[in-house]
Amino acid sequence: MVALAQTPPSGDRLRAIDGFLAEAWADRKAHDDRLRDLAVEVRFDRGVAHVTGEVADPEQLRLARDRIGQLAGVLGVWCKVRIAGRDPVVVDLGCGPNKQWPGNLGLDIFPAKGVDAVADLSGSLPLADDSVDVFFTVHILEHLIDFLPLLDECHRVLRPGGVLHVMSPWWGHVNAVADPTHVRLLDVQTFKGICLQRPPGTPRWYPLHAGCDGASIFADLTPVPPDAEPPTKSHLARFFD
Structure with a gap:
């Protein structure tokens, strides 16, 4: 059986997806008490979430990663987040x-x-x-x-x-x-x-x-x-x- 080729999204669609993901993350963060006060910023670029900022402990970073990764359309979650004052x-x-x-x-x-x-x-x-x-x-x-x-x-x-x-x-x-x-x-x-x-x-x-x-x-x-x-x-x- 020959596999059918996938067509990569166009640039316009990728930008639209990034906009959707940004809105979805803002909504999720606003309605989840565990996420609301986390000092992390998330920027979506062609479906990849770029996460920066600072958290108090590794569990907070794991929580943020997991919730970001659950959004439909996210391809990867790339983090550069300080933990308890330490640069990664x-x-x-x-x-x-x-x-x-x-x-x-x-x-x-x-x-x-x-x-x-x-x-x-x-x-x-x-x-x-x-x-x-x-x-x-x-x-x-x-x-x-x-x-x-x-x-x-x-x-x-x-x-x-x-x-x-x-x-x-x-x-x-x-x-x-x-x-x-x-x-x-x-x-x-x-x-x-x-x-x-x-x-x-x-x-x-x-x-x-x-x-x-x-x-x-x-x-x-x-x-x-x-x-x-x-x-x-x-x-x-x-x-x-």
Whole structure:
């Protein structure tokens, strides 16, 4: 059976979706006592929620993330939020000259403006255990023949409750094959396999969010300890077949 291609939303529709999401979040925050006084700002850009501000503890950030992610049309929830006065440590992997946010630590195999440290992402990362709050891998995994070692390294380096943000071309879009340096095809279901089907003893991930806009796939993953309960079926049904 040949899969039918999805058509990515037009620019006009994406702007309209962002407007809808902004209104929906404002309404949800106004009617939820737990959210009303949170000092976070949410900006929607092509379906991705960019969250900034400050919260008193990690539970407040988890609550905000979860409620934002429940809005229909949200593809990912990217956070740079201070917790109890501490700035998060955010790392852009394979950033080249373009970081997702100014002030992020940039790692890339090639030196360039914006690259703070040169590192081969197919090997070990020059970062200490439990030292990073957020990783970005934006248009990176499709360039690695085997990206699981990189995910294992991110798991090692992320603090408890940290998040790995992934964005890559969807396998059914021409962008996935137009670049001859792409060596892997990915789908949202790939992240179901990463979270649920890896061998015992390997690092485990919990899917916070996953989605596809017809051109790109998005996934927000958080590391979990080996003895953690697996995601519920109802949680997985939000993202995966």
